[in-house]
Every structure is written in structure tokens, then in C-alpha cells.
Amino acid sequence: MTREISLLDPSGKPVRFEGKTLINAATTPWQGFALEVRAIQGDGENPACYNPHPLLAFCVRGHVKSAMTTGHRTRHTEIRSGGLCIFEQGYEVDRVTWSGHVEEMIALEIRPETLRDLMPEGHGELHLQTHLSTTDATLTSLAIAMRDEVERGCTSGRLHAQGLSMALVSYLQHRYGGAGNAKRPPGRLSQADLRKVYDWVMQHLGEDFGIDELAAELHMSAVHFTRLFRASTGATPYRYVMEQRVRHALSLLEGRLSLAEIAHAVGFSSQAHFTQVFKQLVGTTPARARLG
Incomplete structure (x- = not known):
């Protein structure tokens, strides 16, 4: 069963996610990447934290402004409906603040155990480049398809969950991959x-x-x-x-x-x-x- 999405403090202890949980795939038969849907209202703040695995956040409906401080540098972002953030594995911040109203935010975590099941040759690793505010219709449609399948009770089975997950990771490798991602193998089946x-x-x-x-x-x-x-x-x-x-x-x-x-x-x-x-x-x- 898919586990809940991870966000850890510098000592490795879980950091509580803000907002109201609308959907948590960990409570369903879903066998793709970890997925949660949340709603966020008003202002909020998280202390120092990092994501131990690649993490995607999609703003389906709403608007939020945030400030992420690392050392002496603060990066300001603004995300509206249709926007998303991509966080590489181990992305660290000393402090995060935000303000806005998000009716629906989809969070996806690329966990190594799920990745290894799909592509053993990659040893559960996916190297991504961080993008704190971007739009991508393909990624968003895949995330929404995953959310819809979880919301339906995973009626399409393992085959569909794995197909969506592989489409997502293949697209991420091609569009947002960093050093270390394997090249696509050529050829056809006999x-x-x-x-x-x-x-x-x-x-x-x-x-x-x-x-x-x-x-x-x-x-x-x-x-x-x-x-x-x-x-x-x-x-x-x-x-x-x-x-x-x-x-x-x-x-x-x-x-x-x-x-x-x-x-x-x-x-x-x-x-x-x-x-x-x-x-x-x-x-x-x-x-x-x-x-x-």
C-alpha cells in the first residue's frame, strides 16, 4: 500500500503538512506513486525541512504566494490554478511562509520503492531539476488522472496505476531530468x-x-x-x-x-x-x- 507523503525536519522527524486533507491515496488500494490532495486557506509557515524524495505539487484550483528561505537567500513564488512546483530530491529550506486560498492542491511523491518496481535498472533514483513555479499541461493532466482514479476507488486496477506512474516518470525524465538519468533504450519487441x-x-x-x-x-x-x-x-x-x-x-x-x-x-x-x-x-x- 502506498505510504503517506514525506516531509522531514533536519533531524529526520516528520513535519506536519498544513491544510485539510481531501484525499489520501495511502488509505486506498492505489499502487502508483504516493498521492495526496489538500486544501489550504490563509497564512501558514513551516520551519526548516526537506523532501527526502522527488516531490511535485499541482495547484488545481486557487492561488498562493510563498517565500522559501535558505541561508541568506529568499525565493518568492506565486502559483495560480494550473501551476505547479517540482522539487528535486533533498531540496532544503530553512523557512517557508505562504498566503492564499487553494481549494485543491495535488501532491505527488516519487518514492524509490515504487520507482524500483517500475524500472529496476534505475535503482529507485530519479534526478530532477527544481522548478518552483511553472506550468505543464501534460504533467497536470497525468496528476489529475491519478487523482480521479484514486477518487473512484482505484477501479481500473494495478495496470492503470502503473501505466500512469510510468507515463509520469518518463515525461519527467525527458523534460525535467538532471544528471544521472538513464537514456531511453531503443528497439522493438520481436x-x-x-x-x-x-x-x-x-x-x-x-x-x-x-x-x-x-x-x-x-x-x-x-x-x-x-x-x-x-x-x-x-x-x-x-x-x-x-x-x-x-x-x-x-x-x-x-x-x-x-x-x-x-x-x-x-x-x-x-x-x-x-x-x-x-x-x-x-x-x-x-x-x-x-x-x-
């Missing part, structure tokens, strides 16, 4: 590898498996596998698996199983999620498809 992927997916279609398990079948990290798979097929592993589930569901609709039983048989967390994905890919609902 037809034999693609056949292995298909066979494995069909054998485990009814299970809530992750991209890491699928990648392990080819002895690859999840990130490496996803890049090669997309280069080879034009689709993400998540979409590919959804397509196989819907394709198999179409054949089951000809039988006597109920829609709920079919949803379970092909690996959807609920009939509602099955219907949603089915309609996206087929253009109609399973019930209407069954009627012909």
Missing part, C-alpha cells in the same frame, strides 16, 4: 515476444495484474517493456489489455453468463467499469451488443 505477451495476457485475463508482471515474462523492467511495446504496437499495455478483455467479452455475450459474471471473468473490477471501457472501444454498451 514477433515471438509479442506472442508471449498475448499468451500471458490471455492466461491471466481475469486477474488484476500489473505491467511489472507482464514485463517480467520477457525479463524486462516495466518502463523498458512499455517503451518497446508501444514502439512495436502503437498502443500502451493498458489499452492492449483492455482490448483483449473486451474482445473476449464479446464472445462471452453470446452465452448465458450475466453481464456481471462476464465482467468478472475478463478481469474488470465491476460491471460499471466493464460497461465504461466496452462503450469506449465498441461504441455501444454490452447490454445493447448482446441484443444484437
Whole structure:
């Protein structure tokens, strides 16, 4: 289970986050990066602290001004709706003050244990450059997609959580990476590898498996596998698996199983999620498809 986001004082003790917690992924089945959603009102202050892991903060709705003091230098920032901050691992401040009203702030922490599961070759390290006030529509859309999935109760399963997390970290490496990030491996999967992927997916279609398990079948990290798979097929592993589930569901609709039983048989967390994905890919609902 995902742990709460970390912020520590110089002695290594946790520093309390200000504001009201709206969502905490640590209390859900979410298996991506640590995620919290908070609301902040009025003025506030934190003493000396640092983030032990790379940290992202997205202002979805609101406006806040802050001052971060380190030594004799104070950096002033202003973030409005759509803005974000990127903090490299170990970013330290002696004092932070802020003032404003933020209805929704998404915080994401890139924890090494989650990163190692996705890309073992990186040893759980992600080297980022700090940006205290910027905008990035791609990063924001990924963070909101994660928040939405957590808010729905993680109905799309491990595959979706890992896919979003890998998309996030791959984009961060490309756009904001510092020294130490590995280069992207070139190449494509062979037809034999693609056949292995298909066979494995069909054998485990009814299970809530992750991209890491699928990648392990080819002895690859999840990130490496996803890049090669997309280069080879034009689709993400998540979409590919959804397509196989819907394709198999179409054949089951000809039988006597109920829609709920079919949803379970092909690996959807609920009939509602099955219907949603089915309609996206087929253009109609399973019930209407069954009627012909």
C-alpha cells in the first residue's frame, strides 16, 4: 500500500503538512506513486525541512504566494490554478511562509520503492531539476488522472496505476531530468515476444495484474517493456489489455453468463467499469451488443 507523503525536519522527524486533507491515496488500494490532495486557506509557515524524495505539487484550483528561505537567500513564488512546483530530491529550506486560498492542491511523491518496481535498472533514483513555479499541461493532466482514479476507488486496477506512474516518470525524465538519468533504450519487441505477451495476457485475463508482471515474462523492467511495446504496437499495455478483455467479452455475450459474471471473468473490477471501457472501444454498451 502506498505510504503517506514525506516531509522531514533536519533531524529526520516528520513535519506536519498544513491544510485539510481531501484525499489520501495511502488509505486506498492505489499502487502508483504516493498521492495526496489538500486544501489550504490563509497564512501558514513551516520551519526548516526537506523532501527526502522527488516531490511535485499541482495547484488545481486557487492561488498562493510563498517565500522559501535558505541561508541568506529568499525565493518568492506565486502559483495560480494550473501551476505547479517540482522539487528535486533533498531540496532544503530553512523557512517557508505562504498566503492564499487553494481549494485543491495535488501532491505527488516519487518514492524509490515504487520507482524500483517500475524500472529496476534505475535503482529507485530519479534526478530532477527544481522548478518552483511553472506550468505543464501534460504533467497536470497525468496528476489529475491519478487523482480521479484514486477518487473512484482505484477501479481500473494495478495496470492503470502503473501505466500512469510510468507515463509520469518518463515525461519527467525527458523534460525535467538532471544528471544521472538513464537514456531511453531503443528497439522493438520481436514477433515471438509479442506472442508471449498475448499468451500471458490471455492466461491471466481475469486477474488484476500489473505491467511489472507482464514485463517480467520477457525479463524486462516495466518502463523498458512499455517503451518497446508501444514502439512495436502503437498502443500502451493498458489499452492492449483492455482490448483483449473486451474482445473476449464479446464472445462471452453470446452465452448465458450475466453481464456481471462476464465482467468478472475478463478481469474488470465491476460491471460499471466493464460497461465504461466496452462503450469506449465498441461504441455501444454490452447490454445493447448482446441484443444484437
